[in-house]
Amino acid sequence: MSDIRTNYENWYAGEEYYWGTQPASFCDELIKLRPFPKAKKVLDIGCGEGKDAVYMATKGYSVSAFDITENGIIKTKKLADKMGVSIDAFVADINTFEIDDTYDIVYSTGTVQYLFDENKEAFFKKIDKLTNVNGIAFFNVFVDKPFLQLPPDWDIEEKMWKSGELFKYLSDWKFHWIDEIVFEDNSGGIPHFHCMDSIICEKMK
Template sequence: MNIGRIITDRRKALGLTQQALAEKLNISFQAVSKWENGMSYPDVTILPELAAVLKASIDSLLGYSSQSLTEYDKRYNGEGYYWGLSPNNLCYEIMRLKPPTKPYKVLDIGCGEGKDAVFLARNGYNVTAFDISEKGLSKAGELADSCGVKIDFFKADIRDFRLETDFDIIFSSGVFHYIPQEQRVNVIEGLKEHTASNGINIINVFVRKPFIPLPPDIEESELAADDWKSGELFMYYHDWMFHKNDEQIFDCNSSGVPHKHCMDVMIAEKY
């Protein structure tokens, strides 16, 4: 259980010192320090108050990230498309490396409202896509219908979904940070195994840098998953051929408050 880490992240995201958190809970700052260092756990009787002060659910403090479902459903419930309709630049990389000279099989993991899946289907790829958000999938289905393309959309959770067929291209953008540390090897081994020979995996993941503050609109579910380290994604693919392994720091204004993210971006080919 990494409750200490979750408390630290949440506390810092709210701009609280250990002392300030301790005062709100009427306990000593040493107690907070011990939780955060993993030397003790908060007593169950203090969890409701701790969750309230940290503006988090008890589930998320304990590392259960079911919040992602409701958070994204809420985002996708609004008018229009939350992430817009322009395809991710990585879709053009797919077209460059695997031009659709035949209907290559693509899997889009965490497809959201389907902009990338639909773009690829419109360009001749045979696309399958899943997400955990029903609202996202329903909008993705509508987008595909309005563009006259057929896509196999379904609901699944990347943390426990296992592939049964092979794909030429496996693509995922902005999703892998939901995979907890202890599940990464299994999830990624499954993707590698079910990539066709000479197929590619195109993946990006947020990585935590000590000099970049937490984004102001970070979700509880994102705090609940462990951070990815710089280069960790590349390490899982050490035995594949890299077309790209890049780390990018970029500006974001998603909450109306300018902030930065750091992302590792990888294109690897099964060789």
């Protein structure tokens, strides 16, 4: 098992939710753009312990979610049970997953940095294939800036993206919102800065 996977398995092993159970703010943005029941199906790539996937399920969507960790998937199912919803949650690797289905909302937060360089193109082809026409996607990636140092807890298996690179892979889609921010973080106990690119976009054809 890779180190990064072992780390996440350990972080997710306890009863506590490592990332908490509050959904990320972008979930409500996606819901506003594609409300249920007009949009029905959602895919969360790298769902962790399921806080966002479960939130989307509570809003009525039929949600599929995967993560590389078994403990993350167990916690996702537990949270879904607690909230009285069911989710199709399974273990898969962002580099190799195969899904024979299509979705109205596809998203991934904090996970695309685990894509190997050689898989980026194929990954976004898969995203195109599994998103319905007029479906929307959200992604964010950590990007490299010459004025920022590598974060102290950055793992060798995480890959910094180039500024703007994410937008290039989705350039055939309609951009609803793009953003690049520099923000302070204290993960690992040492204050440091990250730069992150984010996008919400729509598949047009």
